[in-house]
Amino acid sequence: MLVIPTAPWAHSLFDILAWASSALTGVALHRWRLREAAERLARASGPGYFTALAVGALVGAWAMGSTNTLRMAVPMLSHSIAGALAGAIVGVEVYKQMIGLKGSTGTPFVGPLAVGIVIGRWGCLFAGLPDHTYGMPTSLPWAVDLGDGIGRHPVEIYESLAMLVFLLAYLAVLRARQTWVLRRSFYVLAGWYGAQRFAWEFLKPYPRLIGPLNVFHLLCLGLVVYGCAYYRADLRRQRAAARDSALPVLRRDDEPV
Numbered sequence: 604m605l606v607i608p609t610a611p612w613a614h615s616l617f618d619i620l621a622w623a624s625s626a627l628t629g630v631a632l633h634r635w636r637l638r639e640a641a642e643r644l645a646r647a648s649g650p651g652y653f654t655a656l657a658v659g660a661l662v663g664a665w666a667m668g669s670t671n672t673l674r675m676a677v678p679m680l681s682h683s684i685a686g687a688l689a690g691a692i693v694g695v696e697v698y699k700q701m702i703g704l705k706g707s708t709g710t711p712f713v714g715p716l717a718v719g720i721v722i723g724r725w726g727c728l729f730a731g732l733p734d735h736t737y738g739m740p741t742s743l744p745w746a747v748d749l750g751d752g753i754g755r756h757p758v759e760i761y762e763s764l765a766m767l768v769f770l771l772a773y774l775a776v777l778r779a780r781q782t783w784v785l786r787r788s789f790y791v792l793a794g795w796y797g798a799q800r801f802a803w804e805f806l807k808p809y810p811r812l813i814g815p816l817n818v819f820h821l822l823c824l825g826l827v828v829y830g831c832a833y834y835r836a837d838l839r840r841q842r843a844a845a846r847d848s849a850l851p852v853l854r855r856d857d858e859p860v
Contacts, residue, residue, distance in 0.1 A: 617726025663690015709789025794830025
């Protein structure tokens with residue numbers, strides 16, 4: 604069992620590190636591969652895009668986090684990165700419907716968001732038991748003691764490592780300039796985050812909502828469905844556009860070419 608030194612202020616420290624690292628990652632990826640995607644977003648999104656994103660993320664973070672913790676033995680308000688992601692998606696997709704914008708606009712956010720989660724989850728770990736993100740007791744050799752002498756699943760590390768795997772794969776594919784990563788990588792991020800988070804939720808002592816599932820299980824299923832459905836829809840649009848561009852242009856027999 605690994606004894607982890609904890610302190611409530613560790614969460615704020617790692618939040619700052621996560622935000623700073625996300626910003627630096629965004630700048631680096633913009634210069635390396637994503638300048639065109641960012642410029643396309645700026646041209647197409649309009650002034651309300653980031654307002655919809657920010658409001659959706661804020662509402663989603665506190666609504667979903669509090670929905671979970673208000674059902675615990677000691678009710679309290681809280682926020683959640685999964686809720687923030689889902690809320691931002693809803694806010695942006697509603698805004699896009701209002702202005703008639705099709706396709707993914709999340710490509711510039713994929714790398715920064717992944718980096719933020721990789722680093723930020725360590726803040727949840729080092730914040731200890733008061734953070735209420737700890738795992739269930741286990742006797743596994745890598746169990747962590749957060750100050751109460753009980754070995755627990757380090758679910759924060761599980762999530763951080765899962766997102767690190769995604770980040771490394773994403774950078775490798777981005778380096779190869781594959782088409783899907785420039786068009787649909789945000790949908791892959793949403794699906795991957797939802798799937799891995801769904802798995803770790805079984806290792807947390809959160810209140811159950813439906814059978815063995817808690818609030819975040821259902822939220823993560825929604826993220827997986829969103830990622831898969833929107834990926835397929837954009838792929839169909841891409842293939843339809845390719846077919847349309849390949850159609851022969853009809854001309855009169857006497858029209859000079």
